[in-house]
Amino acid sequence: MAPIRLAIVGLGKIARDQHLGAIEATDGIELVAVASRHARLDGVACFHEIGDLLDSDVEIDAVSLCTPPQGRFSQAKAALDAGKHVMLEKPPGATLSEVYALEALARRKGLTLFSTWHSRAAAAVEPARALLAKRKIRSVAVEWKEDVRHWHPGQAWIWEPGGLGVFDPGINALSIVTRILPEEFHLTRSELTFPANRAAPIAASLVFETDGGVPVSAEFDWRQTGPQTWDIRVETDEGSVVLTHGGSRLFVNGESVIVEEDKEYRNLYRDFVALVMKGAIDTDFSPLVHVADAFMLGRRIQTAAFED
Template sequence: MPIKLAIIGAGKIATDEHLPAIDAGNTFELVALVDPNLDTDATTTPATFASLDALATSEIAIDAVTLAVPPQIRHTVATQAIAAGWHVMLEKPPGITLTEVIDLGQRAERAGVVLYASWHSRHAPGIEAARQALAGRRIQRIDIDWREDVTVTHPGQAWIWQAGGLGVFDPGINAFSILTALVDTPVRATRAHLDMPSNCDAPIAAELAFVTGDDIPIAAVFDFRHTGAPGWTIDIQTDAGPVQLGDGGAQLHVDDQLVVDATKDEYAGVYARYARCIENMRSDCDIAPFRLVADVFLIGTRGVVDAFYE
């Protein structure tokens, strides 16, 4: 029997990724969509509601929800969903503060439901193959380059520039989620500079330095002011040749040979993992990628740059 799912937040990521992934699989059945901007109709499939309260007081049975709302309201909505007795998947980032996520984990445990803090980039087609390629090699250096045109990838998403919206770290945290999955010692931030547009509360670009537990250097450049096709690459130099992820993990070169070249399909893996969490009644709340953002914000120097207007 499929897991009866409601998606909370019917914005870009829900439309682009969640709905197609649920449609393509048979583990979850989408029974409701909740968004204040929807025309509401409890008789359609999926049924549509303007609020979580309206869904909770409807006749519709729900097992689990996916929260694809902006991070600033994620904790409030997740708290309601947990109180309703539903399993909760959080889109990334899992909140605006680390303690919110800790708090939700405790609430989920008390309520006997599963909390899954998802990191979609970890399910990109090249990640598992990259892990296998790295096994037995010694990493010597990692360079991350994460550039995109924010007006294309986040059109009209004002929340990204507000406090808690993370700015360029909203995509950058995807790189961190891959990095922390590939390196098995804690990755420590050692230097950070953040470019802050004069009219925004979140950075538009960043230059970062890290080390692994074995003192292997990692450099990262994040930039939202890029034009043209996005560049999402992680280049790993090893003692036996380069391991290079491209297109956010959809492409993989090992020793300069192209070994994975897939269209990006991350959300099948996200929902497979969510299903496994529910089946085993085990939460999955790895905050390491978000903690790395917090670390960068703790040590980052900041410079004011040109105002951002979309």
């Protein structure tokens, strides 16, 4: 079959760091166009806005949206209305109502909508899920701390309403936990730390509980310098199961089981090709639901102003 003709919308840091290389390494898909307000890419058709792309004579089958979540709804809706399959960078949108509306539209149109969670595609996630399905879980503790100045230099949108603040990385942790735990869980307490000059939190302390009463805690912080921390520790009746390095490494009872290089985005594009070929939809919005709950239950704590 002919490869899927793909357009990227939003040629920023994440697109250049992850998407371009992953597309090139994936069979069954090729990049033919880009829509970006501030960047161009040699060798493909380039447009300023997605509307210009969709109105052009360039033939595409699918769109990968790598833009900030604010405003993404109108872009995704335009692509679906034009009959294009859509892949959403995480988080899938700025609100729950808009992502569920997109899911309903994709189903009505018979198109693929893929809400991606790149951390779920890390090497240790599925092995950890299979292992935990066989054990009795005692507790879960998440520690996800990184340096916002390193990962998001000059990106003002993350501090605006809908940008999620520290939940931009924190939702990666939640995407793993919602995948590996055999039980559903819900939020019981949320403390959100906001810089005095920002509309989104720089840190979050969350407490959850599973349907069976297992405690789940999560600490997110964007102020950590030096080595970064992306760890999920699960205590079970047979010892510890620990995912580190964002889900790419797995330790069982202190012994290293899996250590693998980053292939997350290659795995995502492989899955997108398969979904389009099957005419299927993959829209698990549960990580975004937990983030929305954190804002709804969040007790606000103010801290010093943050300057990039």
